[in-house]
Amino acid sequence: MKAAIYNGQLDIVVAELDTPECGPRDVLLRTLHAGICGSDVKVYRHGPEGHQILRGSEFGHEVVAEVAEVGSEVTGLRVGERVYPYPLSVKGDPGRAGCFGGFSEFILVPNCQVGEQVFKVSDKISTPVAAMIEPFTVAHRAVRRTRPQAGEKAFVFGAGTIGIGAAVALKSFGVSEVLVADVSDFRLEKAAGLGFHTCNPERQDPAQRAAEVFGEVHSLMGSAPDVDIYVEAAGPDALIGTIQSMAKPGSRIAAVAVHSRPVPVNMLQLTYGEQELIGPGGYRPEDVRDVMKIMESGSFDLGSIITHVYGIDRIVEAIEKAGDIGSALHVAIGYRSI
Numbered sequence: 001m002k003a004a005i006y007n008g009q010l011d012i013v014v015a016e017l018d019t020p021e022c023g024p025r026d027v028l029l030r031t032l033h034a035g036i037c038g039s040d041v042k043v044y045r046h047g048p049e050g051h052q053i054l055r056g057s058e059f060g061h062e063v064v065a066e067v068a069e070v071g072s073e074v075t076g077l078r079v080g081e082r083v084y085p086y087p088l089s090v091k092g093d094p095g096r097a098g099c100f101g102g103f104s105e106f107i108l109v110p111n112c113q114v115g116e117q118v119f120k121v122s123d124k125i126s127t128p129v130a131a132m133i134e135p136f137t138v139a140h141r142a143v144r145r146t147r148p149q150a151g152e153k154a155f156v157f158g159a160g161t162i163g164i165g166a167a168v169a170l171k172s173f174g175v176s177e178v179l180v181a182d183v184s185d186f187r188l189e190k191a192a193g194l195g196f197h198t199c200n201p202e203r204q205d206p207a208q209r210a211a212e213v214f215g216e217v218h219s220l221m222g223s224a225p226d227v228d229i230y231v232e233a234a235g236p237d238a239l240i241g242t243i244q245s246m247a248k249p250g251s252r253i254a255a256v257a258v259h260s261r262p263v264p265v266n267m268l269q270l271t272y273g274e275q276e277l278i279g280p281g282g283y284r285p286e287d288v289r290d291v292m293k294i295m296e297s298g299s300f301d302l303g304s305i306i307t308h309v310y311g312i313d314r315i316v317e318a319i320e321k322a323g324d325i326g327s328a329l330h331v332a333i334g335y336r337s338i
Contacts, residue, residue: 020107033335059099059102062133063102068106084133125295157243163180164194211226309331
């Protein structure tokens with residue numbers, strides 16, 4: 001089988017490996033579609049620090065696959081069924097969540113149980129959209145941790161796959177209006193197409209734009225946009241400080257983007273501004289189930305954010321394209337025609 005191997009900064013190769021053998025308690029999956037995560041772009045450009053991707057290993061973790069072989073002791077699965085491999089347990093090792101072999105033609109799932117290592121995918125979800133379950137669960141978990149309430153207002157920084165996923169999750173929890181910020185007009189057009197307000201910080205002051213959309217409140221900390229929830233899914237080190245400076249008292253800030261080094265936090269604003277800074281912590285099975293329900297509903301045209309699909313032999317080109325925020329949003333590797 002063909003498999004992409006991560007060897008370090010600017011060093012990814014496609015190798016020919018033996019197809020794994022399926023034991024009696026195992027399931028062998030054939031990859032259908034595998035998304036390129038922002039973390040894949042970062043480790044390609046800068047190295048693996050801060051990310052769960054190991055040098056010299058198969059990698060990729062945003063996957064939808066079909067069952068190719070079922071071990072004799074495994075129940076509840078049939079050859080040909082589509083499944084979502086759950087990264088935290090698909091290999092029995094959470095440390096391999098970012099490198100379980102999503103960019104390989106086949107994935108062996110040891111000791112496989114439905115609802116633990118894999119989740120069945122509804123026929124109502126297209127294969128390309130199903131490959132976004134993983135990043136959407138990251139976003140959903142972050143939003144869930146902010147305890148969103150119906151009628152609240154939210155501001156998402158970052159219009160990549162996770163930022164869009166966060167905006168969608170906020171609406172699914174009943175948040176009334178969502179503003180999405182990004183420096184890419186291409187990505188903002190995609191966000192606007194899904195019904196979200198937009199802001200380009202290179203041309204618009206985020207605080208002023210938020211005040212235009214949501215109105216203002218006044219407190220001991222001065223005037224602030226009337227925003228209840230912030231989601232930081234963009235990544236610049238200074239962004240948490242920017243959000244803190246504009247956040248009203250009682251606001252909750254979910255920090256989703258992965259930073260490989262410490263970033264400043266204004267403790268005075270955190271204390272006197274009654275701000276909450278929240279770490280999402282990945283995802284849980286409940287997030288998988290909720291995301292699948294959103295995708296099944298068809299409430300959002302999620303396929304519209306998939307901009308490019310490449311074959312596995314062009315994975316380096318695909319990763320470079322995924323890092324081009326001016327012309328790409330969700331980029332994936334496709335193994336079979338859809």
